[in-house]
Ligand SMILES: Nc1ncnc2c1ncn2[C@@H]1O[C@H](COP(=O)(O)OP(=O)(O)O)[C@@H](O)[C@H]1O
């Protein structure tokens with residue numbers, strides 16, 4: 298098994314972590330591994346998926362994860378958020394009663410409401426994830442950054458595995474948008490509270506996941522720029538599926554030039570990939586974000602619980 302290169306400091310002080318990046322780069326894998334890493338250090342974690350095709354339970358070796366929060370591993374709860382369900386929860390929270398909610402709204406109304414307010418479907422999930430950062434062990438909630446004396450956070454860290462579709466920041470922008478369009482009232486107040494937390498670098502951060510390849514690296518640079526323009530902190534870049542280099546820089550160039558020797562086809566392919574990888578990493582380093590490298594897994598099935606536990610050591 299390859300050794301994992303030296304890593305950046307743990308992300309354990311963060312109360313809210315938003316894991317984003319292009320589809321297929323390993324967001325869910327990294328979210329699961331981060332949850333495992335934090336949980337192993339004793340933090341109570343809630344892992345939130347956004348209406349995803351659920352593969353997380355396989356990665357954690359747990360029962361299936363649906364729209365209700367379930368306990369999946371020591372110190373880890375998880376949920377697969379579904380907009381309609383989240384909105385209903387929010388409504389009940391506002392009205393403080395499910396019967397009242399049912400009496401006032403039927404599903405048809407909820408659906409119409411969704412279509413009418415832009416960003417509402419995203420906010421129903423992001424807002425739910427944020428709301429869980431305000432929950433205390435006692436069952437109460439608080440606006441403060443520290444739990445009151447004698448109480449503690451129900452979840453010390455909430456990790457959101459961002460949706461695969463669309464640009465990774467679309468969902469993150471929603472509280473900002475709501476602050477512009479929502480009139481006063483609880484919706485605006487919560488969007489404001491969430492937005493203030495998301496902007497606070499000592500309590501919240503966006504983690505960018507990427508692969509050490511040309512296109513993903515370019516897209517990650519764009520993504521980082523967009524996140525920074527929103528004023529949101531990026532405490533970590535995770536470069537996933539790194540090939541452990543077999544060649545030095547000079548050897549790569551030499552091997553790549555041995556075009557005529559057929560016995561060297563695999564070596565040339567490898568050298569070419571290593572060249573691309575090192576160029577991508579160089580480009581990514583211009584972002585100046587603390588970076589964690591996770592190895593490309595060959596001997597472990599990457600979505601098995603054992604692989605997630607192994608990757609967690611790097612986080
Ligand atoms: N470090 C790795 N080494 C090998 N395969 C990986 C690694 N990380 C992720 N994968 C695999 O890549 C695929 C995409 O990962 P996933 O976490 O589902 O990405 P995303 O959530 O960004 O779409 C999955 O099949 C996963 O098992």
Ligand SMILES: [Mg+2]
Nearest residue numbers: 324325349461
């Ligand atoms: Mg995913």
